[in-house]
Amino acid sequence: MQLRITSPVGGDAYDDVTYVSLWTSEGQIGVLPGHADLIATVVAGVVEIRSAVGTVRGVCGSGFLRIEHDVLYLAVEQWTADPAAMADPQRLAQIEAALAEAPGEATRSKLERERAFVQACRDAA
Structure with missing residues (x-):
């Protein structure tokens, strides 16, 4: 395959x-x-x-x-293919802060997808 x-x-x-x-x-x-x-x-x-x-x-x-x-x-x-390189705790904190101030649904949705990716990298690292 x-x-x-x-x-x-x-x-x-x-x-x-x-x-x-x-x-x-x-x-x-x-x-x-x-x-x-x-x-x-x-x-x-x-x-x-x-x-x-x-x-x-x-x-x-x-x-x-x-x-x-x-x-x-x-x-x-x-x-x-290298989750450890993307598992930045500071980036996760930045995303969380931006989510608290997100002005619209589209911005919020994009930030939530980014947060899910960074969190998955942290979980895999």
Whole structure:
């Protein structure tokens, strides 16, 4: 199985993947080779990617997942294969402060998605 991750700032590609675990709006999902075709909404959380060369524990932001012909496509707002680098406690505090003063629903929604991503990075690190 192949995994293709894209975000506005980059992405990653993984070949010979044996298992992927991630979070959707319906809960956690595990994907093995041969999985049925699927489209789902992804929420911020840990993405575990297993292959013959090892395991990667990355973190994604919200987005969409599509599985088609043994290829898993993940289109997300944010992605990191190095959650420890993104797990900045000061950034989380800044987001919390900005949320307290957020002027509108759109700004608030964006900040809440950012907070979920940074929190997932902290949880994974």
